[in-house]
Amino acid sequence: MIVAPGTPDGRLAAVAAGLAAAGVVVTLAPHAAHYLTMEVERRVALVSQDRLFAAAERLTGLARFEDPAFLDRLRLAQQSGGRTPGVVVNSVFTIAGGAVTILGFLGSLLVVSPWMAAAVLLSAVPALAVELRLSRGRAAMMWRIGPVERREIFFRGLLSDVRAAKELRLFGTAGFLRDRMARERRTANAEHRRMDRRVLGAQGGLGALSAVIAGAGLVWAVSAAADGRVSVGDVSLFVAAVAGVQAAMAGVVRDITMAHHELLMFGHYLAVVDGGPDLPVRAAARPAPALRQGIEFRDVWFRYSPDHPWVLRGVDFTVGHGRSVGLIGGNGAGKSTLVKLLCRMYDPERGAILWDGVDLRDLDPASLRDRIGAVFQDFMEYDLTAGENIGLGDVGVLESGDRAPLREAAERAGAHGMVAGLPRGYDTLLSRLFFDGGADAGDEPGVPLSGGQWQRLALARAYLRGRRDLLILDEPSSGLDAEAEYAVHTGLREHRRGRTSLLVSHRLGAVRDADLLVVLEGGRVAESGTHAELVAAGGVYARMFGLQARGYREDPAADGQAADEWTADGQAPDPAGSAR
Numbered sequence: 085m086i087v088a089p090g091t092p093d094g095r096l097a098a099v100a101a102g103l104a105a106a107g108v109v110v111t112l113a114p115h116a117a118h119y120l121t122m123e124v125e126r127r128v129a130l131v132s133q134d135r136l137f138a139a140a141e142r143l144t145g146l147a148r149f150e151d152p153a154f155l156d157r158l159r160l161a162q163q164s165g166g167r168t169p170g171v172v173v174n175s176v177f178t179i180a181g182g183a184v185t186i187l188g189f190l191g192s193l194l195v196v197s198p199w200m201a202a203a204v205l206l207s208a209v210p211a212l213a214v215e216l217r218l219s220r221g222r223a224a225m226m227w228r229i230g231p232v233e234r235r236e237i238f239f240r241g242l243l244s245d246v247r248a249a250k251e252l253r254l255f256g257t258a259g260f261l262r263d264r265m266a267r268e269r270r271t272a273n274a275e276h277r278r279m280d281r282r283v284l285g286a287q288g289g290l291g292a293l294s295a296v297i298a299g300a301g302l303v304w305a306v307s308a309a310a311d312g313r314v315s316v317g318d319v320s321l322f323v324a325a326v327a328g329v330q331a332a333m334a335g336v337v338r339d340i341t342m343a344h345h346e347l348l349m350f351g352h353y354l355a356v357v358d359g360g361p362d363l364p365v366r367a368a369a370r371p372a373p374a375l376r377q378g379i380e381f382r383d384v385w386f387r388y389s390p391d392h393p394w395v396l397r398g399v400d401f402t403v404g405h406g407r408s409v410g411l412i413g414g415n416g417a418g419k420s421t422l423v424k425l426l427c428r429m430y431d432p433e434r435g436a437i438l439w440d441g442v443d444l445r446d447l448d449p450a451s452l453r454d455r456i457g458a459v460f461q462d463f464m465e466y467d468l469t470a471g472e473n474i475g476l477g478d479v480g481v482l483e484s485g486d487r488a489p490l491r492e493a494a495e496r497a498g499a500h501g502m503v504a505g506l507p508r509g510y511d512t513l514l515s516r517l518f519f520d521g522g523a524d525a526g527d528e529p530g531v532p533l534s535g536g537q538w539q540r541l542a543l544a545r546a547y548l549r550g551r552r553d554l555l556i557l558d559e560p561s562s563g564l565d566a567e568a569e570y571a572v573h574t575g576l577r578e579h580r581r582g583r584t585s586l587l588v589s590h591r592l593g594a595v596r597d598a599d600l601l602v603v604l605e606g607g608r609v610a611e612s613g614t615h616a617e618l619v620a621a622g623g624v625y626a627r628m629f630g631l632q633a634r635g636y637r638e639d640p641a642a643d644g645q646a647a648d649e650w651t652a653d654g655q656a657p658d659p660a661g662s663a664r
């Protein structure tokens with residue numbers, strides 16, 4: 085009987101309930117602590133990820149995203165950002181717990197042998213120094229193998245990318261790429277192995293030091309017991325205390341090192357989040373005003389970096405307000421580069437681009453971009469719904485839920501019929517990679533589009549920004565079929581009428597009626613003028629136009645006449661045929 089006879093049943097029940105509650109608390113506490121830790125980590129990860137990508141979004145231009153070192157840093161920052169705070173906080177708690185344990189054992193040790201206590205404590209100094217050094221070495225190694233791991237990630241992505249799958253199968257290149265992937269992994273593994281060996285060696289040394297100290301202590305304790313200076317009980321206490329202090333100190337050193345390593349890696353996160361602007365930001369940058377006069381390229385020189393050749397070498401021309409300018413030039417002439425400069429993705433190295441006479445560098449980039457609608461040559465295909473693919477041209481419209489502007493833009497881009505024919509119209513998910521999560525979609529896989537269909541959506545996206553001051557179209561119809569191209573160019577002509585636009589195209593028939601044609605060659609404006617003027621001049625444009633015109637002639641015998649026909653009256657046969 086553990087309860088004295090006569091104890092009231094109520095008290096017994098209360099004691100039992102109290103014990104049960106304590107048992108529940110004791111059982112639940114670690115799980116609750118784990119839950120709280122994980123919840124804190126989830127929240128910290130969410131906030132840190134948001135801050136990281138907000139910082140990336142603040143970068144005005146593109147150069148950082150083309151800088152391999154920045155990309156490595158961004159990847160390491162993603163890994164460390166969400167993890168470091170949790171690891172460090174955990175480490176602080178475990179270090180505190182370890183310190184208490186050390187103090188407890190140290191008390192016992194001090195009673196038996198203060199010298200031994202000092203020796204065991206001091207042995208932590210080299211251990212900490214060595215571990216911190218290893219931690220720095222590990223962080224440096226992670227940075228060193230960044231490019232290797234990024235290449236491996238690239239190959240891994242390639243081997244699982246549906247767009248690459250065609251060529252990999254047709255050319256039988258998957259094995260070759262798999263080897264390259266394995267080679268990168270082997271290189272990374274070699275670095276990891278080297279590091280692990282260093283750690284192994286160092287840990288071995290530290291282990292030996294601990295063993296020597298503990299062994300020397302034991303010898304001393306046994307001989308002291310033999311001399312009767314300490315009792316047998318003291319020897320047991322001594323051995324347990326030495327082992328306890330050493331184990332707890334090893335734990336503390338391990339936790340300090342882990343926190344140290346995480347903080348080193350967190351440096352990458354801070355470098356991205358606190359990184360300065362990539363393009364100079366003028367303190368007094370003003371909002372871009374509505375375009376009234378035009379845009380002037382004034383002696384614009386540009387290269388992607390000092391290690392790259394000049395792409396533009398003193399480009400001069402003006403896009404007058406309300407005028408359409410066609411930009412022409414061979415592959416690599418710098419047309420898309422010029423478009424990117426106009427959107428201030430980069431700054432010219434020399435010269436300036438002026439918006440109504442104001443240098444783009446003096447304008448707030450966001451307000452400048454708000455005045456521009458564009459289709460880039462390498463336009464995006466978003467794994468989102470058709471409506472969202474168009475709506476991303478103007479998030480305000482997208483968020484308003486008003487479908488009419490989306491439809492209008494799609495109609496102008498010749499995309500409405502195609503979108504309306506999709507299983508869920510504008511709500512159809514355009515992807516094979518995701519399931520359509522719509523309430524009544526029954527998790528159907530999304531629908532992929534053809535190249536030309538995607539291009540129409542990209543055009544619709546630009547049209548959604550129709551009220552913008554400047555429309556830039558970089559090869560907007562390269563993937564379209566003949567009818568669609570005709571429709572698009574007819575629509576474009578309408579859309580461009582009286583609006584400021586810059587149209588880049590290799591199809592000279594598509595740009596011939598622009599108010600001004602600018603031909604880029606060798607990084608400079610080789611010639612400019614109207615179609616008739618350039619044809620009459622018989623220069624680069626005339627030659628290019630003649631070549632294309634010949635390609636559209638049915639009768640090869642007439643080739644010889646072609647150039648004469650258009651040079652004579654400046655009204656050449658239409659090279660793009662259907663596009664006219």
Ligand SMILES: Nc1ncnc2c1ncn2[C@@H]1O[C@H](COP(=O)(O)OP(=O)(O)OP(=O)(O)O)[C@@H](O)[C@H]1O
Nearest residue numbers: 150388392395413414415416417418419420421422
């Ligand atoms: N991000 C970049 N970094 C370094 N060089 C680049 C970059 N983008 C383009 N280039 C180089 O700049 C030159 C001009 O490229 P750009 O894309 O402007 O030519 P383009 O006239 O638009 O050609 P295309 O008619 O083939 O589209 C090319 O030699 C290209 O290699």
